[in-house]
Amino acid sequence: MSLDANDVNKIAHLARLRIEEADVPGYAAQLSEILDLVEQMNAVDTRDVPPMAHPLDAVQRLRPDVVSETDQRDHFQTIAPQTEAGLYLVPKVIE
Amino acid sequence: MSLHEKTLAELAAGLRAREYRSEELTRHFLDRIAAHDGTLNSFITVTPERALEQARAADARIAAGETGPLLGVPIAHKDIFCTNGVRTSCGSKMLDKFVAPYDATVVEKLDAAGVVTLGKTNMDEFAMGSSNETSFYGPVRNPWDTERVPGGSSGGSAAAVAARLAPAATGTDTGGSIRQPAALCGISGIKPTYGRVSRYGMIAFASSLDQGGVFAQTAEDCGLLLGGMAGFDRRDSTSVDREVPDYLAGINEDIKGLKIGLPKEYFAEGLDAGVERTLRDALKVYESMGAELVEISLPNSGLSVPVYYVVAPAECSSNLSRMDGVRFGHRAADPRDLTDLYERSRGEGFGAEVKRRIMIGTYALSAGYYDAYYLKAQQLRRLIADDFKRAFEQVDVIMAPTTPGTAFKLGEKSDDPVSMYLSDIDTIAVNLAGVPGMTIPAGFADGLPVGLQLIGNYFDEARLLNVAHRYQQVTDWHKLAPAGF
Numbered sequence: 158m159s160l161d162a163n164d165v166n167k168i169a170h171l172a173r174l175r176i177e178e179a180d181v182p183g184y185a186a187q188l189s190e191i192l193d194l195v196e197q198m199n200a201v202d203t204r205d206v207p208p209m210a211h212p213l214d215a216v217q218r219l220r221p222d223v224v225s226e227t228d229q230r231d232h233f234q235t236i237a238p239q240t241e242a243g244l245y246l247v248p249k250v251i252e
Numbered sequence: 253m254s255l256h257e258k259t260l261a262e263l264a265a266g267l268r269a270r271e272y273r274s275e276e277l278t279r280h281f282l283d284r285i286a287a288h289d290g291t292l293n294s295f296i297t298v299t300p301e302r303a304l305e306q307a308r309a310a311d312a313r314i315a316a317g318e319t320g321p322l323l324g325v326p327i328a329h330k331d332i333f334c335t336n337g338v339r340t341s342c343g344s345k346m347l348d349k350f351v352a353p354y355d356a357t358v359v360e361k362l363d364a365a366g367v368v369t370l371g372k373t374n375m376d377e378f379a380m381g382s383s384n385e386t387s388f389y390g391p392v393r394n395p396w397d398t399e400r401v402p403g404g405s406s407g408g409s410a411a412a413v414a415a416r417l418a419p420a421a422t423g424t425d426t427g428g429s430i431r432q433p434a435a436l437c438g439i440s441g442i443k444p445t446y447g448r449v450s451r452y453g454m455i456a457f458a459s460s461l462d463q464g465g466v467f468a469q470t471a472e473d474c475g476l477l478l479g480g481m482a483g484f485d486r487r488d489s490t491s492v493d494r495e496v497p498d499y500l501a502g503i504n505e506d507i508k509g510l511k512i513g514l515p516k517e518y519f520a521e522g523l524d525a526g527v528e529r530t531l532r533d534a535l536k537v538y539e540s541m542g543a544e545l546v547e548i549s550l551p552n553s554g555l556s557v558p559v560y561y562v563v564a565p566a567e568c569s570s571n572l573s574r575m576d577g578v579r580f581g582h583r584a585a586d587p588r589d590l591t592d593l594y595e596r597s598r599g600e601g602f603g604a605e606v607k608r609r610i611m612i613g614t615y616a617l618s619a620g621y622y623d624a625y626y627l628k629a630q631q632l633r634r635l636i637a638d639d640f641k642r643a644f645e646q647v648d649v650i651m652a653p654t655t656p657g658t659a660f661k662l663g664e665k666s667d668d669p670v671s672m673y674l675s676d677i678d679t680i681a682v683n684l685a686g687v688p689g690m691t692i693p694a695g696f697a698d699g700l701p702v703g704l705q706l707i708g709n710y711f712d713e714a715r716l717l718n719v720a721h722r723y724q725q726v727t728d729w730h731k732l733a734p735a736g737f
Binding site: 160164165168169170171172173174175176177180184187188190191192193194195196197198199200201203206207208209210211212213215217218220229232233235236237238239245247248249250 | 350351353445446447460486489490492552554555557558559561562569573576577578579580581583587588589590591592593594595596598599600602604607608610611612614615616618625627628629630631632633634635637669670673684685686687710
């Protein structure tokens with residue numbers, strides 16, 4: 158599996174990750190090597206093998222739909238980069 | 253015998269017998285950290301005031317007649333566990349200024365038991381690495397040879413315990429991050445069954461693999477601390493609701509007749525000759541104690557590294573999407589628009605290895621590729637787990653190398669991700685299957701520590717600790733500490 162610069166830029170955008178132009182060829186080479194390693198999976202036929210999502214095949218626990226957490230907005234927002242009036246601030250998204 | 257040479261169990265007993273106070277003990281370890289951590293870099297944050305405050309509180313509880321098994325002993329937490337009011341960086345620039353607003357369950361339980369926290373240990377960024385070189389705070393050095401890596405990702409915890417800067421420490425193990433550094437630093441470490449220790453407040457890397465555990469000098473100490481950490485937690489959706497046994501109750505039991513499986517795939521090409529010799533000697537010790545060695549096969553072992561490098565990156569790409577520069581963590585200056593804010597905050601906040609894994613995971617999960625990568629990996633994961641299930645119908649425990657070689661030099665593998673990934677070849681299958689694994693020091697090869705890996709059936713931690721403890725009753729590798737610290 159070989160990824161080129163275009164692939165890396167596309168994946169980086171999907172992951173919302175800025176990659177410096179100069180670093181793109183290095184990532185392309187390294188990601189290609191990692192995918193080559195991963196390709197070894199194809200040596201085994203896995204038809205009819207049920208996928209394993211959880212080591213103990215546990216399912217999601219349910220609980221009664223009642224309030225279990227208290228409001229800690231102010232406490233949690235003390236570590237936010239930018240807030241105002243209890244809101245998280247981001248650059249304008251609607252003109 | 254100096255206080256730092258004692259085991260956690262001995263220190264706890266000494267506190268109960270009022271031979272010394274927790275404050276004195278805590279000062280002793282804080283002094284050692286101040287004296288030696290300039291060389292090792294095993295801590296990201298040391299919290300002396302907080303530690304002394306906790307120590308005095310423990311002393312008051314002891315004076316009032318309390319006798320908890322962990323009351324007043326100092327430990328260190330891997331900097332992946334959220335600690336309320338204390339920076340929790342996860343080894344990343346992204347969280348360099350992140351002061352956790354709550355405690356991880358592990359921290360909360362140990363605090364309640366009266367454990368003193370000395371500080372937060374260094375680690376590979378977001379636990380992604382096998383050498384501790386991906387940390388934003390610089391590499392940790394192996395106390396046995398400071399030109400070498402301590403292993404990773406919990407390299408700080410391993411180095412701190414090995415150099416006796418802390419009697420024990422917490423860690424996490426997603427693909428070997430407790431067992432590999434414990435082996436390379438010559439100490440004991442255990443990764444319990446998936447779901448045994450709560451993941452709440454343990455910063456998520458690969459949620460179907462991550463499991464908290466312990467570093468200590470001895471198996472007994474591992475059991476002691478694990479007993480204080482394990483248990484059901486409703487705040488972790490994959491926590492297992494099952495009683496925690498007393499890990500020390502049967503630790504002395506005779507192991508005569510124990511069936512030990514030796515997977516031939518682990519004692520094969522690629523295993524360093526010196527490491528193999530050391531492990532064969534350790535296995536002879538088990539034979540002399542009446543255990544029976546049985547060759548077994550885990551035929552799909554060879555697939556564990558490729559499978560892991562789909563499952564772990566896929567899950568990390570999803571988990572790390574919460575680092576967006578909006579609610580917490582690093583935020584880029586003067587963002588042009590929202591996309592620019594996300595992309596630059598993440599581009600500046602994450603190091604190269606984290607970026608690689610996020611990109612691999614994003615690619616593997618992108619439209620059209622899911623079946624070929626993530627689904628395929630989950631199917632192979634089932635085959636790997638089935639190998640272990642079959643093996644445990646035949647044997648009681650499995651023994652294998654923890655690592656294919658001893659500690660490598662700083663910089664030796666840092667430019668070659670795939671070669672770094674292959675250094676975890678002996679530990680990854682255990683995480684994929686979800687079974688418990690531990691490592692104990694079994695000797696030296698070329699002057700560097702060698703770890704013997706013990707793998708157990710689901711929830712068989714007590715047996716692993718018993719089998720490890722019996723070995724430590726007749727050998728003294730676990731008592732050897734590196735010179736100069």
